[in-house]
Amino acid sequence: MQIGDLSRETGVNIETIRYYERSGVLPPPARQDNGRRVYDAADVRRLGFIRHARDLGFDLQSVQTLLALQEQPQASCADASRIAQAQLDEVERRIARLQNLQLELSRMVTECRKGVVAECRVIEALSTPLS
Amino acid sequence: MQIGDLSRETGVNIETIRYYERSGVLPPPARQDNGRRVYDAADVRRLGFIRHARDLGFDLQSVQTLLALQEQPQASCADASRIAQAQLDEVERRIARLQNLQLELSRMVTECRKGVVAECRVIEALSTPLS
DNA sequence: CTTGCTCCTGTAGTCACTACAGGTTGTAGC
DNA sequence: GCTACAACCTGTAGTGACTACAGGAGCAAG
Incomplete structure (x- = not known):
């Protein structure tokens, strides 16, 4: 082969x-x-x-x-278990982070009235520091 | 400055x-x-x-x-809106994918009895192709 | 004998940084 | 003026996990 x-x-x-x-x-x-x-x-x-x-x-x-x-x-499979657990923790952290992004992005998108940039919520949200 | x-x-x-x-x-x-x-x-x-x-x-x-x-x-802010929407879609895809991983990893970890590798669910799960 | 496929090695490109080498400039203390 | 030392400069290389490509060799079919 x-x-x-x-x-x-x-x-x-x-x-x-x-x-x-x-x-x-x-x-x-x-x-x-x-x-x-x-x-x-x-x-x-x-x-x-x-x-x-x-x-x-x-x-x-x-x-x-x-x-x-x-x-x-x-x-012993303790090492395997530890690696998998660490990976699980990491995955859960990433999910939490992405869910925050999702919230912020969907707010941006739904509040955008498809007008001009001057009134655009997407641009405005990006220009505003996170509270 | x-x-x-x-x-x-x-x-x-x-x-x-x-x-x-x-x-x-x-x-x-x-x-x-x-x-x-x-x-x-x-x-x-x-x-x-x-x-x-x-x-x-x-x-x-x-x-x-x-x-x-x-x-x-x-x-027009149509472009900004389109980019943000694409990003939102991508974030949602990643969340879905990570939630699958989370499920699979937590199954691995909870089913591992901390014995020897030969009976380890973590190793076994990795050796088994996804159904 | 030519075409086209698969394979080989070695190197460079991707993304978004980060780090480091080796040099110059500015400032503060003595 | 001298010495430290911080802050800056450019240019290059390293990261991880690939991916792509150049340039060549081997092999089978028509």
């Missing part, structure tokens, strides 16, 4: 796969005689894991820790 | 102010004989506007458009 097949199977961009290898989150694969990378089913699983963790907002550093943990089934 | 004063008054990092100038979102200020930048009250307002818009998640491109609009009080 070549890099293109792995890309198609996981939906991960070829350049991104090579980038993951460079950053150490994917192990350097075997090579064919012509120098092309060869992957197997384990790489598909590993890349799926990475993709899923990235989608959940984990950074590559955390992904690498989680992957290392996954490969030691007898280790 | 020098760059350090502007920085203190707006809370914007000096390096960031110079970066805004480089990227064209702040106009190149006048210079003293010694080459130092001089700012006035209009720059404080402009930078406050930029800061506020950035806090609301507008990218510098949009900020520049909004600033240009602000300086044409007789123009």
